[in-house]
Each structure stands twice: as structure tokens, then as C-alpha cells.
Amino acid sequence: xxxxxxxxxxxxxxxxxxxxxxxxxxxxxxxxxxxxxxxxxxxxxxxxxxxxxxxxxxxxxxxxxxxxxxxxxxxxxxxxxxxxxxxxxxxxxxxxxxxxxxxxxxxxxxxxxxxxxxxxxxxxxxxxxxxxxxxxxxxxxxxxxxxxxxxxxxxxxxxxxxxxxxxxxxxxxxxxxxxxxxxxxxxxxxxxxxxxxxxxxxxxxxxxxxxxxxxxxxxxxxxxxxxxxxxxxxxxxxxxxxxxxxxxxxxxxxxxxxxxxxxxxxxxxxxxxxxxxxxxxxxxxxxxxxxxxxxxxxxxxxxxxxxxxxxxxxxxxxxxxxxx
Amino acid sequence: xxxxxxxxxxxxxxxxxxxxxxxxxxxxxxxxxxxxxxxxxxxxxxxxxxxxxxxxxxxxxxxxxxxxxxxxxxxxxxxxxxxxxxxxxxxxxxxxxxxxxxxxxxxxxxxxxxxxxxxxxxxxxxxxxxxxxxxxxxxxxxxxxxxxxxxxxxxxxxxxxxxxxxxxxxxxxxxxxxxxxxxxxxxxxxxxxxxxxxxxxxxxxxxxxxxxxxxxxxxxxxxxxxxxxxxxxxxxxxxxxxxxxxxxxxxxxxxxxxxxxxxxxxxxxxxxxxxxxxxxxxxxxxxxxxxxxxxxxxxxxxxxxxxxxxxxxxxxxxxxxxxxxxxxxxxx
Amino acid sequence: xxxxxxxxxxxxxxxxxxxxxxxxxxxxxxxxxxxxxxxxxxxxxxxxxxxxxxxxxxxxxxxxxxxxxxxxxxxxxxxxxxxxxxxxxxxxxxxxxxxxxxxxxxxxxxxxxxxxxxxxxxxxxxxxxxxxxxxxxxxxxxxxxxxxxxxxxxxxxxxxxxxxxxxxxxxxxxxxxxxxxxxxxxxxxxxxxxxxxxxxxxxxxxxxxxxxxxxxxxxxxxxxxxxxxxxxxxxxxxxxxxxxxxxxxxxxxxxxxxxxxxxxxxxxxxxxxxxxxxxxxxxxxxxxxxxxxxxxxxxxxxxxxxxxxxxxxxxxxxxxxxxxxxxxxxxxxxxxxxxxx
Numbered sequence: 001x002x003x004x005x006x007x008x009x010x011x012x013x014x015x016x017x018x019x020x021x022x023x024x025x026x027x028x029x030x031x032x033x034x035x036x037x038x039x040x041x042x043x044x045x046x047x048x049x050x051x052x053x054x055x056x057x058x059x060x061x062x063x064x065x066x067x068x069x070x071x072x073x074x075x076x077x078x079x080x081x082x083x084x085x086x087x088x089x090x091x092x093x094x095x096x097x098x099x100x101x102x103x104x105x106x107x108x109x110x111x112x113x114x115x116x117x118x119x120x121x122x123x124x125x126x127x128x129x130x131x132x133x134x135x136x137x138x139x140x141x142x143x144x145x146x147x148x149x150x151x152x153x154x155x156x157x158x159x160x161x162x163x164x165x166x167x168x169x170x171x172x173x174x175x176x177x178x179x180x181x182x183x184x185x186x187x188x189x190x191x192x193x194x195x196x197x198x199x200x201x202x203x204x205x206x207x208x209x210x211x212x213x214x215x216x217x218x219x220x221x222x223x224x225x226x227x228x229x230x231x232x233x234x235x236x237x238x239x240x241x242x243x244x245x246x247x248x249x250x251x252x253x254x255x256x257x258x259x260x261x262x263x264x265x266x267x268x269x270x271x272x273x274x275x276x277x278x279x280x281x282x283x284x285x286x287x288x289x290x291x292x293x294x295x296x297x298x299x300x301x302x303x304x305x306x307x308x309x310x311x312x313x314x315x316x317x318x319x320x321x322x323x324x
Numbered sequence: 325x326x327x328x329x330x331x332x333x334x335x336x337x338x339x340x341x342x343x344x345x346x347x348x349x350x351x352x353x354x355x356x357x358x359x360x361x362x363x364x365x366x367x368x369x370x371x372x373x374x375x376x377x378x379x380x381x382x383x384x385x386x387x388x389x390x391x392x393x394x395x396x397x398x399x400x401x402x403x404x405x406x407x408x409x410x411x412x413x414x415x416x417x418x419x420x421x422x423x424x425x426x427x428x429x430x431x432x433x434x435x436x437x438x439x440x441x442x443x444x445x446x447x448x449x450x451x452x453x454x455x456x457x458x459x460x461x462x463x464x465x466x467x468x469x470x471x472x473x474x475x476x477x478x479x480x481x482x483x484x485x486x487x488x489x490x491x492x493x494x495x496x497x498x499x500x501x502x503x504x505x506x507x508x509x510x511x512x513x514x515x516x517x518x519x520x521x522x523x524x525x526x527x528x529x530x531x532x533x534x535x536x537x538x539x540x541x542x543x544x545x546x547x548x549x550x551x552x553x554x555x556x557x558x559x560x561x562x563x564x565x566x567x568x569x570x571x572x573x574x575x576x577x578x579x580x581x582x583x584x585x586x587x588x589x590x591x592x593x594x595x596x597x598x599x600x601x602x603x604x605x606x607x608x609x610x611x612x613x614x615x616x617x618x619x620x621x622x623x624x625x626x627x628x629x630x631x632x633x634x635x636x637x638x639x640x641x642x643x644x645x646x647x648x649x650x651x652x653x654x655x656x
Numbered sequence: 657x658x659x660x661x662x663x664x665x666x667x668x669x670x671x672x673x674x675x676x677x678x679x680x681x682x683x684x685x686x687x688x689x690x691x692x693x694x695x696x697x698x699x700x701x702x703x704x705x706x707x708x709x710x711x712x713x714x715x716x717x718x719x720x721x722x723x724x725x726x727x728x729x730x731x732x733x734x735x736x737x738x739x740x741x742x743x744x745x746x747x748x749x750x751x752x753x754x755x756x757x758x759x760x761x762x763x764x765x766x767x768x769x770x771x772x773x774x775x776x777x778x779x780x781x782x783x784x785x786x787x788x789x790x791x792x793x794x795x796x797x798x799x800x801x802x803x804x805x806x807x808x809x810x811x812x813x814x815x816x817x818x819x820x821x822x823x824x825x826x827x828x829x830x831x832x833x834x835x836x837x838x839x840x841x842x843x844x845x846x847x848x849x850x851x852x853x854x855x856x857x858x859x860x861x862x863x864x865x866x867x868x869x870x871x872x873x874x875x876x877x878x879x880x881x882x883x884x885x886x887x888x889x890x891x892x893x894x895x896x897x898x899x900x901x902x903x904x905x906x907x908x909x910x911x912x913x914x915x916x917x918x919x920x921x922x923x924x925x926x927x928x929x930x931x932x933x934x935x936x937x938x939x940x941x942x943x944x945x946x947x948x949x950x951x952x953x954x955x956x957x958x959x960x961x962x963x964x965x966x967x968x969x970x971x972x973x974x975x976x977x978x979x980x981x982x983x984x985x986x987x988x989x990x991x992x993x994x995x996x997x
Contacts, residue, residue: 217433219423225419226448227448376857514945516946522941523939523941544930547931571933588887605860
């Protein structure tokens with residue numbers, strides 16, 4: 001990792017009384033006017049973060065991997081001309097070759113095509129769960145943090161209790177219970193995972209809302225007569241959201257792994273769905289003889305999870321220099 | 325002054341409960357941050373509220389702005405009680421009383437452009453400036469506070485501390501208020517920049533006929549900018565009067581000690597020999613001394629001071645002083 | 657108008673000064689470029705003397721103190737040039753362990769914010785005692801006894817009871833007294849006080865300044881007072897160095913400086929502050945804001961804000977030089993003689 005040193009860090013190193021407000025002072029222009037127009041960096045948090053990110057090779061690597069995966073999820077046909085469901089037992093359990101890059105599985109399906117088509121499930125589950133969980137966390141966390149008092153106590157207690165339920169165990173139980181009533185599809189698996197994914201994020205939203213709530217600009221908005229809704233959406237959330245975005249990015253990776261785990265354990269998606277977890281599950285009794293059955297989906301899954309987690313890391317460094 | 329006060333505060337009390345326990349909270353004490361404060365603010369006047377940290381001056385301001393709920397007491401804006409107002413009246417009040425904060429870094433939302441910050445009030449009170457004229461009005465306001473009118477698309481961090489304070493002032497002026505509560509508006513600024521903001525506040529008052537409630541701990545700045553001064557100690561006003569009365573004909577021992585502690589930027593005054601050093605610290609506002617709250621640090625304290633709380637009345641100094649044994653003023 | 661050659665110092669008590677700083681430069685490397693926090697600073701302090709370093713935020717006054725103490729974070733900080741001579745020895749060239757011995761033993765420092773400078777998880781007695789245990793190898797019991805003694809000396813009432821108090825249990829003034837107790841624990845020869853009273857109320861500020869003056873009179877230490885407050889300077893300093901944008905712009909004995917400043921910045925500062933003891937006319941502020949240390953204006957750093965600036969000020973950086981009419985003082989203004997005669 002590059003050890004960059006930015007001005008925010010500098011202000012902390014130096015004594016606060018003598019802080020060199022590198023950011024704050026434009027070239028001292030007489031008459032109290034601002035910095036020269038041409039020299040101004042334009043200048044929101046996001047453009048600062050972008051400048052930080054784009055210097056880091058790791059950022060581009062993660063972004064490239066994720067871009068490839070998302071493209072595969074949306075247009076799998078771009079990566080393979082084979083149909084993952086067109087299988088022939090004649091081709092059962094072939095090792096990798098120029099015809100079948102990743103070999104074939106027991107049914108004789110092209111393993112490369114199945115790996116490509118598997119991205120759709122992983123990416124949709126990862127994004128859907130993260131979206132639902134983030135939404136719940138932002139709404140709940142904002143209410144708890146902003147209003148405090150009874151709403152905070154209630155939401156806080158529920159979160160604590162929920163937090164105590166182990167995700168995998170809870171997920172298995174819930175998916176087993178729901179089996180009779182609902183199809184096992186991407187939506188049901190996502191909803192069940194989302195049920196357990198929001199707790200940490202809600203705590204994160206709550207604590208960062210609490211911190212921003214104390215800022216003078218919130219009081220200033222109140223003094224202007226702004227409604228609570230306006231204060232939360234315009235003033236608090238935009239300033240409280242960065243740690244959530246970082247955590248959400250990491251969550252996408254974690255959820256993709258969780259979906260694979262569930263499918264592997266037989267409580268997630270089922271055949272004929274195509275999912276990396278199912279592919280790994282199908283490989284487990286032939287690992288010694290046909291390691292490629294485990295190796296390819298396993299590697300792709302790990303790389304995917306890794307890319308999201310690393311991207312979260314890079315974003316954290318860029319968005320919140322204080323954490324470095 | 326014969327004119328009706330624009331702001332009238334009577335027996336203002338703000339107590340904060342001290343509670344313990346997480347699930348079952350119980351109150352174990354009360355911080356008496358503001359404990360019976362009276363003052364008037366006349367139109368076009370600047371009243372300074374001075375005192376050391378913890379004396380309740382900022383809490384007084386926050387209650388008047390309804391950023392904190394008053395425990396009891398009355399604050400009237402043009403004869404109408406601020407604390408009992410509801411709905412539409414509160415919205416109208418917001419237009420009349422505005423605020424400037426101390427910290428120019430924390431008081432502006434870093435995610436909003438300067439134009440959005442200044443114009444936010446009009447989103448809440450759309451009738452103040454019609455939509456079509458808002459852009460021009462933002463530029464006008466920027467110019468009024470001495471900033472480049474073309475900088476409305478910039479973000480706060482692109483400005484220096486003094487410039488940010490000007491943005492805060494422009495935001496306060498956007499709703500055409502008649503009273504501005506300024507909570508330590510210059511104390512976070514560099515020495516060489518403070519004077520710019522003090523002068524700006526001065527000019528704006530003359531131009532717009534504003535009344536200021538000026539909260540500060542810097543007695544030099546207060547003397548410069550304020551018509552009248554109220555000195556607070558442990559939640560109460562101990563002395564109130566015109567600046568020249570309070571500074572030159574000081575009645576309360578605390579005011580005298582406070583004034584004598586202010587370093588004078590003149591080495592010739594170094595051995596002026598009237599320096600009063602107070603002993604110890606300010607007592608806790610959760611458990612203030614009986615009688616006169618200053619008696620524990622006062623060199624003139626007698627039994628009467630512990631038994632009887634001195635009222636804030638004129639004791640021959642031509643202005644009210646809350647002390648049983650006020651400094652004898654020179655005849656004037 | 658005759659310009660004599662630059663003389664680094666004007667008052668010299670003995671041949672080897674207690675502490676002397678020569679042509680000190682300090683920079684910080686950042687993503688955006690090098691921040692030049694201190695750009696050529698010279699001063700000396702003798703025992704029993706109080707030198708005030710006056711400047712606003714970004715003037716480099718605190719960075720200078722950190723450089724003298726040897727507590728600049730490096731990286732990003734670095735000292736490209738300069739000497740810090742303690743009794744004639746250049747501290748910047750000493751090995752780390754030597755330096756650590758001098759820090760605390762010979763040169764000590766008091767910080768602005770006592771709450772963050774004290775460790776919240778240890779009681780104050782332990783923290784004062786640490787000085788004796790570390791530097792003098794005293795036993796725990798003896799060190800605590802010494803701590804009580806010191807707390808008594810810095811005017812903490814009931815020192816024996818408060819020795820076990822934690823920093824957050826004390827008021828701001830008391831915490832600053834603890835900081836001072838730690839600083840004077842080992843009888844240093846030089847005490848650097850970096851904005852020691854800025855975070856305090858005026859009545860407490862008066863107490864602390866009094867305490868420092870009293871301790872100085874007792875011990876004969878040299879005191880370097882770093883502050884932005886002209887009032888505090890006027891109350892306690894013997895001599896003053898005025899800093900702007902990392903450079904020294906004026907140096908003078910206290911009475912002379914206040915009687916008649918010889919640099920437009922000093923003059924501007926004095927005209928821009930109100931006085932507590934008399935009604936002031938309209939304030940005359942310095943226009944603009946202190947410069948960005950990444951882009952210090954060429955020539956005289958003050959020229960964009962200076963009402964007297966001429967073409968020469970924009971191109972030629974004025975060096976600090978003694979004033980021909982007044983050999984006790986020096987200024988870094990090209991036109992000092994013309995402006996102030």
C-alpha cells in the first residue's frame with residue numbers, strides 16, 4: 001500500500017493551535033476574497049476520494065475484477081458461446097481442454113459456461129441483500145441516532161438481540177422453515193440473508209448519526225426552521241454515510257460467500273439453478289479425482305469476495321483519512 | 325431607553341438532569357446551567373453576555389433560539405412568548421432571530437455548496453425571496469459580507485476561517501432577521517482576521533438595523549462592540565449595564581476580578597498593581613454555593629453572603645449589581 | 657537609510673547562550689507538496705529570561721517548538737537546515753538517546769491542551785512520578801511523594817488527596833498545573849510553553865501566567881512563551897520574536913516593540929485588536945488571511961496583505977536585519993526606515 005500523507009493527517013500531527021490549515025487557506029488574496037479561480041480543486045468529498053483512489057493500483061485491480069463479474073452477470077453470452085444447460089453425459093467429467101476450458105461436470109455440462117452463468121446469482125444476491133440491509137440500517141439507525149430516547153432504546157435492544165443470533169445457523173433454520181411455503185430462489189435466499197445482515201450496519205449508522213448530530217451546522221439548520229426530515233436527509237446523512245458505504249462494499253463480498261455457503265450446505269439455491277456454491281457442493285465427493293471441479297468455482301468465488309473486501313478497504317482509506 | 329425591547333427575557337431557567345443507569349434511568353442531580361436570568365434587548369442594540377466557560381451564557385442563547393427547551397421562564401420577542409409558540413409562529417420566529425456560531429469549521433455543512441448553504445432558509449420559508457431572484461440575492465449577500473459573489477458554487481473547505489465565518493453571517497442574514505444571536509463569533513479566528521469580522525458585524529448593524537445578542541468570553545472585543553454588557557457567573561447575571569458603566573464603574577467584585585485578569589496589550593500597564601487573582605476554580609453548577617454564588621471566591625464575603633442571595637438591583641452604581649457589598653463607584 | 661549587515665541577535669548576556677536556534681527550517685511532505693512551516697528562524701534565550709514567540713496559526717511558532725524539543729513526526733516532518741544549540745551543543749546532531757535525556761531534564765515543554773497531553777488511564781500522581789522513575793530511577797513510593805511535593809508547588813490545593821485523581825476529574829486550570837508540574841519536575845533550564853493558557857478562562861489564565869513567572873523567578877530557567885495573544889506577551893515577555901508564514905519578521909525588546917512596531921505586520925496586529933481598558937476607535941484590520949504554507953507568496957510573504965507593499969516586496973525576500981537607528985531591534989521589512997522614522 002502506498003503510504004500517502006495528506007493534509008488532514010498533517011493538521012493532526014501539528015499542534016491544533018498552530019494547525020497549518022493547508023486546505024482552508026487559499027492563496028491569501030486581499031479583501032477577503034477567495035482563492036484564484038483556476039487553482040481551485042473542485043472539491044466535494046467524492047472528488048477528493050476519487051483523486052485518492054485513482055492513484056492506487058489496487059483500486060483499479062478491484063474495479064476491473066468487479067466490472068468483469070458484473071458484465072458476466074448481465075451479459076454472460078459475451079464470455080461464452082456455450083449453453084451451461086446443454087449437457088451431454090458423453091462428456092461427463094472431462095478435465096480442462098481447449099474445447100472445455102474448465103473441463104466438464106458429472107452431467108457433462110461445460111464447467112466454464114456454468115462458472116460464467118454462476119456470476120449472475122452471486123452478484124444479484126450480493127447486491128440485493130446489501131441494498132435491503134443498508135436501507136433498513138439507514139432508516140433504523142437514523143431514527144435511533146437522531147431521535148434518541150425511547151426509539152433508540154427499542155431499536156437498540158432489537159438490534160442487540162438480533163446481533164446475538166448466529167447468521168449461518170439462523171439462516172439455515174429460517175430457510176428450512178420457509179421451504180414449505182416459498183420457492184428457493186434468489187429472492188428468498190436474499191431476503192433471508194438480509195434479515196441477518198443489517199445489524200452491524202445499523203449500529204454503524206446510529207453511531208455516525210450521533211456524531212454528526214452534534215455539529216453546529218445541524219443547529220444552524222434548526223435555527224433556520226428546517227424540519228427533522230430535512231435535517232436528517234440534507235445535513236446528517238450526507239455527512240454520516242461514508243463509513244456505511246465502505247461497510248456495504250465489504251458486505252457484498254461477505255454475502256456472496258454466505259450465499260455460496262448456504263447453497264453448498266443444501267439450504268440455499270437448488271439445482272437446476274446455477275451457482276458457485278452448488279458447483280462446489282457437486283464437487284465435494286470427487287475432489288481427489290477431479291480437483292478442477294472444486295478449483296475453478298472456488299477460485300472465482302474467492303477472487304470475487306476478495307475484490308469487494310479490498311475495494312471496501314481502498315474506499316475507507318480514501319473517504320476517511322483519519323482511519324489510516 | 326424608551327423604546328419597547330425587541331427581546332425580553334425574564335427569570336429564564338435551564339436545568340439539565342444528571343441521570344444514571346442505562347435501561348432504568350434515574351435522576352441523581354441537576355446541573356443548574358441557567359438559573360434565573362433577566363435582560364432586555366432594545367432594537368438596534370448590542371448586548372454582550374460575558375462570563376467564563378460554564379457560566380451559562382451559551383445555554384441562555386440556545387434556549388432563546390429554541391435549540392434547547394427552557395425549564396421555566398419567559399422570553400418574549402416583540403411581546404410574544406417564544407417558549408410557548410407553536411407551528412406557524414415558530415416558523416415566523418425563525419425568520420426573525422438568527423444565529424452565528426463560534427466554529428467556522430463545524431458550522432457549515434461540508435457537503436453543500438456555499439450557495440446552497442446561504443439559500444437553504446428560502447427552501448424552508450419560500451416567500452422570503454421568490455425563486456427567480458434567489459441566485460441574484462445569494463450574490464448580493466456574498467457581496468454584502470465581503471466575499472466574491474461568483475464563489476457561490478464552492479464548498480466551505482475552499483475558504484479560510486474568516487471567510488467561512490462570513491458565509492455563516494450571510495446565511496443568518498438570508499432570512500432578513502431583526503435579532504442575531506452571535507455565540508463567540510470571532511474567538512475561533514486568527515487575531516488578524518478577528519477585526520475584519522468585528523467590523524463587518526458593526527457595519528451590518530448600522531446598515532440593517534440589527535440587534536445583537538453577543539456572547540463572548542473576550543472582554544476586549546465585548547467592550548469594543550457592545551452597547552450594554554451583562555456579566556454571568558454560575559448561571560446568573562451578576563451585573564448588567566452600559567459598557568462604560570460595567571467597565572469603568574464596576575460594581576461587582578467578580579466583574580472586577582474578571583477585568584483585572586484580562587491582559588492588556590501594553591507593557592507599560594504591566595505593573596499597574598491592581599490585579600486581583602481569584603483563588604480556586606468555579607464551583608460545580610450541579611451544587612452551587614448558597615446565597616451569593618461568588619462568595620466562595622470573593623475577598624469581601626461575609627456571613628450575609630452565605631445566607632442571603634443578593635438581588636440584581638441598582639445599589640447606587642447607576643446600574644444593577646447582584647452584590648451585598650458592591651464596589652463603591654466613583655461619583656459621576 | 658543605511659542597512660547594516662544582518663545580525664542574528666542583539667542582546668547577548670554571556671558568550672554561550674543557554675539555548676540558541678540558528679537558521680532553523682522545518683518542512684512537511686504532503687501529497688500536495690512540501691509545507692514550509694518554518695523558514696529560517698534565529699533566536700536565543702538565556703536563564704531567567706522570557707522570550708515570546710508571537711504568531712497566528714500557520715506562522716510556524718508551534719512547529720518551531722516541536723523542532724527544538726525533537727518531537728516532530730518524521731516522516732512527514734523534516735529539518736533540512738538549521739541548528740538548535742543547547743549550551744553550545746547542536747541537539748539536532750545528537751543521537752536519539754542523548755536527545756531523550758535532554759528532553760525533560762534540560763528542556764521541558766508545556767502544551768496547550770492539557771487534557772489530550774495527559775494520559776487518561778493513569779492518575780496524575782503516577783504521571784508526574786513517571787518523570788522521577790524514568791529519569792532518576794526512584795522507587796514508586798518516593799516518586800509519588802515527590803509528585804505530591806510538586807503538585808503543592810504548582811498551587812494545587814489538597815495535593816496529597818488529588819495525587820490519585822485522573823485527568824478528567826480535574827478542571828482545565830488544574831490540569832494545566834499538572835502539566836507544568838511534570839515539566840518542571842526535573843528542574844529544566846529551559847521551559848517552552850506552547851499556548852499554555854489559550855484553552856483557559858481569563859481568570860485561570862492569570863493564575864497560570866503568574867505561576868510560570870513565579871517558577872521562573874525561583875529557578876532561573878529560561879522561558880519561551882509561544883502565543884498568539886498580544887496581551888499575554890505584553891504582560892510577561894522580555895523580548896519578542898514576531899513570526900509570519902514561518903519567517904521571523906520582527907524582533908525587539910518588549911517595551912520598544914509595543915511603543916513603536918517596525919514591521920507592517922506587527923503594526924497591523926496592534927491596530928486590529930481592541931483593548932479591554934479603554935474604548936477603541938474603529939478597528940483597523942489587516943486585510944486578507946494568512947497564506948497557505950504550500951504557496952507562500954514570493955518576496956515578502958506579507959506583501960499581499962501589506963498596505964505599503966511596493967514592487968520590490970513582491971520579488972525580493974527581505975532578510976531580518978538590525979535597524980540603523982535602533983540597534984536593539986531588527987525587522988524584515990525593506991522599508992522599515994522610511995515607514996517608521
